[in-house]
Amino acid sequence: MHRRQFLRHLLAANLATATLSYGNLLRIAEAAATKTLVVIFQRGGCDGLNTVVPYGESEYYQLRGTIAIPPPSSSNPRKAIDLNGFFGLHPSLASLHKIYQNNHLAVLPTVHFPGATRSHFVNQDDIESGADQKLPNGWLNRHLTTHPQTGSIRGISFGSQVAHALRGVANVAVINDLQNIGLKAGQYEGTLRGYMQEIYGQTIDPVDSNRWLVHKQGNILLDNLTILSAIDPTSYVPANGAVYPTSGYGKQLRQIAQLIKANIGLEVVSLNIGGWDHHQNQGGAEIDGRQSRLHEQFAQGIHALYTDLGGLMKDVVILTMTEFGRTAAINASNGTDHGHASAWFVVGHQVKGGIYGTWPGLLPNQLYNGRFLNHTIDYRNILGEILTKHLGNTNLAEVLPGYSNYQPLGLLPL
Amino acid sequence: MINVKILFKKLFFVYKPIFYYRLIISLVSLLGWPNVVAAIPTVTILLVDGVSGQPLSKAVVVAYEQSQPSHLITTRIATALTDNQGLVSFQLNKLGQVGIQYVFEFSPNSLVRPDRFCQGNYCTPPITTVNGPLDVVLYSKGEGLLLNRNQLINRITFGATPALLKYVNTIGAYAFIAEQLNPQTIDDNQFETLINGLTVSKSEDLSLWLLFHAIYSQRQLQEVMTQFWDNHFNTDVVTSGGIGVEQAENQLFRQQALGQFRDLLKVSATSSAMLRYLNNNTNRKEAPNENYARELMELHTLGVNGGYTEKDVAEVARAFTGWTLNGNQFIFNKNWHDTGEKIILGHTFPAGGGMAEGEKVLDILATHPATAGFICTKLLQLLVTDQPTEKAKNDCSSVFLATNGDISQVVSTILLSRAFNNPTQFHSKIKTPLEFIAGMVRNLAGTTPYTDKNLYKATVAMGMSLFNSPAPTGWSELGEDWMTSDQIMQRVQLINQTVLQQNQTQVYVNVKDLFSNQGYETAEAIVAFLLELTLANDYSPRIQEIALEILNAGTPFNINATDATEKLRHLVITILSFPSYQLQ
Numbered sequence: 002m003h004r005r006q007f008l009r010h011l012l013a014a015n016l017a018t019a020t021l022s023y024g025n026l027l028r029i030a031e032a033a034a035t036k037t038l039v040v041i042f043q044r045g046g047c048d049g050l051n052t053v054v055p056y057g058e059s060e061y062y063q064l065r066g067t068i069a070i071p072p073p074s075s076s077n078p079r080k081a082i083d084l085n086g087f088f089g090l091h092p093s094l095a096s097l098h099k100i101y102q103n104n105h106l107a108v109l110p111t112v113h114f115p116g117a118t119r120s121h122f123v124n125q126d127d128i129e130s131g132a133d134q135k136l137p138n139g140w141l142n143r144h145l146t147t148h149p150q151t152g153s154i155r156g157i158s159f160g161s162q163v164a165h166a167l168r169g170v171a172n173v174a175v176i177n178d179l180q181n182i183g184l185k186a187g188q189y190e191g192t193l194r195g196y197m198q199e200i201y202g203q204t205i206d207p208v209d210s211n212r213w214l215v216h217k218q219g220n221i222l223l224d225n226l227t228i229l230s231a232i233d234p235t236s237y238v239p240a241n242g243a244v245y246p247t248s249g250y251g252k253q254l255r256q257i258a259q260l261i262k263a264n265i266g267l268e269v270v271s272l273n274i275g276g277w278d279h280h281q282n283q284g285g286a287e288i289d290g291r292q293s294r295l296h297e298q299f300a301q302g303i304h305a306l307y308t309d310l311g312g313l314m315k316d317v318v319i320l321t322m323t324e325f326g327r328t329a330a331i332n333a334s335n336g337t338d339h340g341h342a343s344a345w346f347v348v349g350h351q352v353k354g355g356i357y358g359t360w361p362g363l364l365p366n367q368l369y370n371g372r373f374l375n376h377t378i379d380y381r382n383i384l385g386e387i388l389t390k391h392l393g394n395t396n397l398a399e400v401l402p403g404y405s406n407y408q409p410l411g412l413l414p415l
Numbered sequence: 416m417i418n419v420k421i422l423f424k425k426l427f428f429v430y431k432p433i434f435y436y437r438l439i440i441s442l443v444s445l446l447g448w449p450n451v452v453a454a455i456p457t458v459t460i461l462l463v464d465g466v467s468g469q470p471l472s473k474a475v476v477v478a479y480e481q482s483q484p485s486h487l488i489t490t491r492i493a494t495a496l497t498d499n500q501g502l503v504s505f506q507l508n509k510l511g512q513v514g515i516q517y518v519f520e521f522s523p524n525s526l527v528r529p530d531r532f533c534q535g536n537y538c539t540p541p542i543t544t545v546n547g548p549l550d551v552v553l554y555s556k557g558e559g560l561l562l563n564r565n566q567l568i569n570r571i572t573f574g575a576t577p578a579l580l581k582y583v584n585t586i587g588a589y590a591f592i593a594e595q596l597n598p599q600t601i602d603d604n605q606f607e608t609l610i611n612g613l614t615v616s617k618s619e620d621l622s623l624w625l626l627f628h629a630i631y632s633q634r635q636l637q638e639v640m641t642q643f644w645d646n647h648f649n650t651d652v653v654t655s656g657g658i659g660v661e662q663a664e665n666q667l668f669r670q671q672a673l674g675q676f677r678d679l680l681k682v683s684a685t686s687s688a689m690l691r692y693l694n695n696n697t698n699r700k701e702a703p704n705e706n707y708a709r710e711l712m713e714l715h716t717l718g719v720n721g722g723y724t725e726k727d728v729a730e731v732a733r734a735f736t737g738w739t740l741n742g743n744q745f746i747f748n749k750n751w752h753d754t755g756e757k758i759i760l761g762h763t764f765p766a767g768g769g770m771a772e773g774e775k776v777l778d779i780l781a782t783h784p785a786t787a788g789f790i791c792t793k794l795l796q797l798l799v800t801d802q803p804t805e806k807a808k809n810d811c812s813s814v815f816l817a818t819n820g821d822i823s824q825v826v827s828t829i830l831l832s833r834a835f836n837n838p839t840q841f842h843s844k845i846k847t848p849l850e851f852i853a854g855m856v857r858n859l860a861g862t863t864p865y866t867d868k869n870l871y872k873a874t875v876a877m878g879m880s881l882f883n884s885p886a887p888t889g890w891s892e893l894g895e896d897w898m899t900s901d902q903i904m905q906r907v908q909l910i911n912q913t914v915l916q917q918n919q920t921q922v923y924v925n926v927k928d929l930f931s932n933q934g935y936e937t938a939e940a941i942v943a944f945l946l947e948l949t950l951a952n953d954y955s956p957r958i959q960e961i962a963l964e965i966l967n968a969g970t971p972f973n974i975n976a977t978d979a980t981e982k983l984r985h986l987v988i989t990i991l992s993f994p995s996y997q998l999q
Contacts, residue, residue, distance in 0.1 A: 044885065119709065119728075120719050122888050161878020163899050175899035177876065184992075185908040187915055189985055193907075193992060196961055200993050203955065211801065211845045211894040215903070215994045222900035275885050280694045280706045333702030334694050339709070370725065 035152060036316050036392050037261055038269050039306070040141070040166065042129075043299065043323040045277035046121060049343030050329065050374060051285070051292060052094070053110040053356075057087035060363035066331040068285040079286040084108065085356055092286050093296035096304035097346065104354035105307070105314070107347040107412045109383065111358045113376030117325060119339040121278070124324035129166035131384055131401045140384060140400055141269045142169030148394040152266015153228050159253045159272035166271055172221050179234045179256040182226065198223050232263050243309035246298045250274045254302045258309045261317065268392065274299055277323060281334040307348055318391045318413075319348040320383070326374050329363055341373035345383065351391065353414050378410065386412050472497050478505045562588035562831075565951040566841050569999040570798050571595055571830065572635035574854030575948055577933050592830055595636035596673060596823050606632045619871040621658050622881040623863075625665065626870055629853035630863065640672035640822070641665065642849065643797055645882075648683035648715060649889035652882040655688035660743055661882045664688045676790065676820030677781040683715065684738065684777060685745040693887065696739045698732060699751035708732035710887050716780040718789035723760060730757045734764065734772040747773075787815035794825065796892045799834050800843055807834040842953050842998040845894030848877035850999060851906055858949050859924040859987065860932075861913065867921045873909045877902060898997065910991045914984050926983035931974060938963055938972040941983070945990055953995040962986055 055061050056072040071080040073089050081089025082098045088110060090098050100106040116133050117124055127133055131140025145155055146169065156173035158164045167173045176182075186193045201219035205212055237259045245251040253272045260267050276295055284290015288297075303319055310317055326343030342361075361367050361375035369375040381404045388394045388401075390413035397407055478493045497503045564583050568575045571592075583591050594601055609631060615624050625642075632638050645668050652661045667682045683689050690696040695707035708731035712723045737752030738745070747770040757764040757772065760779060764772050780786055791811035795803035807829075814828045815821075829835055846854060852873050856863060863870060874881055878897075884890050891897070913922050930936065935944045942962040946954050965986045966972035972982060990996070 118719070119725070120713055121886060123719055158899070161876075161899075161901065162896060168895065175901040177878070177901050177905075182904070183908075184904070184911060186911045186988060189988060193989060196989050197992055200958060209843070211843055211898070212994065212998060214894060214898045215845065215997045218898050218900045219903050219994060222903050225900060280704065281697065332704055333699060334697040334704050336694070338705055
């Protein structure tokens with residue numbers, strides 16, 4: 002199929018389903034077992050080689066110089082945490098290792114896709130499109146449109162902006178902080194909501210696209226105000242002694258746990274942790290290195306959510322992703338530059354823990370373009386397996402269009 | 416009666432003359448003139464030869480009425496000849512109604528004066544009427560559109576103020592554009608005194624310092640463009656060396672905001688903020704750092720599909736080895752420079768070029784067709800539409816290339832283009848958080864004590880921490896990247912917090928003064944003024960009804976009654992919470 006034809010097909014398909022779900026005012030009681038996917042995007046391009054460390058390959062130490070992570074056998078207290086005799090986790094990922102020991106952590110050290118660029122925004126858009134090119138809507142939103150369910154709030158994009166993965170015709174709430182829900186109009190709150198409902202509810206020609214978008218988002222806001230303002234994050238106590246990082250990322254994960262427990266039918270939620278673009282002074286294993294501190298927060302947040310949700314993790318999958326890995330070699334600024342494959346993780350009680358993918362090696366002739374870790378896992382195989390096995394959506398032709406090589410990795414053996 | 420007198424006169428600059436066949440004038444921007452139009456359903460047009468000054472008699476003029484949606488429904492309402500005085504009149508019964516515009520077509524024979532036209536599409540004949548200037552722009556095929564004053568205010572300023580509305584209606588669109596394109600001619604002393612009195616020591620101060628520029632400078636287009644360049648050449652205050660460094664860089668972009676693109680590139684390439692942000696300060700021959708080289712081509716000039724290769728990235732990085740810093744001062748360190756031969760975008764750089772190599776790279780990039788296309792696309796997205804047409808891009812690019820990237824000429828081209836003045840582009844863009852916040856204060860003539868950090872907090876809550884964009888791409892101009900349910904909630908919260916609070920040590924609006932200072936005291940007058948000031952008259956009848964409902968709730972509105980202020984607050988928060996307030 003030609004690109005244009007393909008895009009048109011895609012748009013038409015989404016518009017058709019849109020009419021089904023868009024005007025859907027049914028708010029029926031939630032079925033008990035809503036399956037939820039939490040996607041954490043590490044923006045900036047996380048250096049996978051210092052995340053899942055191939056300490057068993059001597060070439061790694063040749064390439065990495067001062068930022069190399071010492072092998073588990075090292076006498077240095079800050080060293081890789083062994084996984085299988087070849088790979089180890091960065092020492093600041095110790096809380097992920099606990100999940101690994103429970104067999105609930107899938108480690109995917111070499112994930113990417115053919116034809117990827119070295120550009121942050123192009124790759125983020127491609128991956129969030131669920132394709133090898135940017136599409137007008139994201140894979141998570143297409144999941145919602147192709148798999149109608151009756152939840153009150155089916156998708157949430159955490160942050161100020163909507164993640165591209167959730168962009169599209171299906172209604173998605175954007176929440177920055179659950180603590181701050183409402184119009185803050187004092188005595189006028191009620192009348193203002195009423196007038197807004199009336200005016201935002203006016204029919205708009207979709208050709209006037211930005212106006213249409215404002216109306217649509219206003220309607221989502223007004224619909225969700227009641228549901229969300231009933232969920233009070235100030236009185237929330239995480240279960241099982243879970244401790245979230247105090248950062249915005251930690252706070253959002255905590256609110257995600259609360260939303261999952263609130264049974265509002267939440268199926269897909271995305272959040273971001275930024276700052277991985279370490280061209281300079283990336284740091285190695287030391288505790289206060291730039292990447293170490295981020296790793297610490299990243300892992301602690303996942304572990305807190307995993308702990309807090311407890312048994313509910315049987316219905317929840319956490320997926321982490323990043324737009325690219327980085328150069329195999331350290332650069333002159335003690336950092337790394339934009340590269341190719343990187344490490345992704347999948348967490349959940351239904352997940353089969355372990356390490357996935359073959360190892361492409363780090364010798365010059367094994368590196369992609371002679372400089373970057375090659376990929377041996379196409380990221381769409383991960384998405385495809387989560388879609389089919391966890392979210393129950395087998396319509397991969399719509400959600401991952403143009404990808405005909407889908408092969409499950411066995412992450413979710415069910 | 417409106418007398419429309421068309422004079423052909425050159426303004427700005429002249430390029431090759433273009434032949435034309437007909438002239439269409441669309442009067443959609445009469446939205447900006449509700450009082451005039453509602454009362455006078457007849458338009459008289461006077462055609463005058465711009466050179467001889469003689470009236471053009473017996474010219475055929477056809478009038479069409481167009482109505483929404485999307486102005487697709489066009490009805491021919493009359494055809495008439497100009498009389499001996501060059502006059503022709505039309506009854507335009509729906510003039511001034513929302514969604515209605517009139518288009519006039521002139522016979523080819525009457526106006527075949529190709530030398531009257533300016534560059535390509537863009538010429539600038541001022542049209543005067545008995546009620547003041549009426550500005551029409553003519554295009555190459557004799558087509559013309561009325562310059563929409565609300566559109567101009569929405570796009571080249573950070574929002575209407577009561578005073579600005581009055582001013583633009585007095586001097587007309589052309590004069591306003593000409594002034595704004597030449598910021599040094601605008602007296603900004605009052606603002607300069609204000610801004611020079613601020614101490615900027617924390618990053619929230621820096622945000623407010625920029626917001627104050629957007630809110631209070633009279634040189635509004637310069638501010639719009641300063642923000643554009645600062646964002647285009649994004650750096651952030653955390654990694655680039657601090658507040659003073661960011662502030663200094665912002666000032667340099669301000670000085671060059673409407674200057675040559677090549678100069679802007681040089682500002683960025685040698686700014687200590689950029690040298691640190693993209694690590695070129697550590698780029699040396701032993702191990703080049705290609706971060707700046709890549710983003711220079713991908714984000715600053717050619718664009719991601721601009722035709723460069725990975726090899727070009729590596730070679731450009733070599734050319735910029737040694738462009739580094741001594742403290743906050745740019746220096747060229749020749750000991751760090753890679754003196755070998757380089758081949759960049761097909762150009763051979765012989766060995767030993769020194770610092771001139773980097774300059775030559777900037778020369779090549781600044782005048783590259785891909786750069787013209789990329790910058791034009793972004794400028795069109797800033798000023799016209801999220802989805803510029805190929806034609807608009809090409810028209811803009813050809814001016815960019817012909818003028819070696821003279822931004823003033825490029826911007827003037829865009830402002831006078833068909834695309835900009837096309838009625839379908841009115842309110843087609845969504846305000847960014849900065850535009851929304853600055854615009855709200857400007858619209859409501861709010862006062863903003865520097866000690867109050869609420870506006871800074873609003874930028875953060877809306878996801879636009881100034882000088883702190885999380886990605887080297889800078890902030891998006893596209894509506895789809897901003898407009899979410901949370902964004903509307905944050906914006907409505909800001910309006911409510913501002914308008915409903917009475918503490919003058921915080922951002923404060925005196926709603927009564929807002930109207931009575933302009934002489935509006937009856938419910939009808941207040942509503943009409945507010946709808947123009949804040950919604951650019953983009954409202955449905957129901958919105959007008961709601962506005963009057965609020966003012967007349969309980970007892971009919973009386974500005975001297977004790978409940979007047981509360982009613983006005985309720986009115987303002989309601990109107991500003993409506994969808995069209997998100998648009999510009």
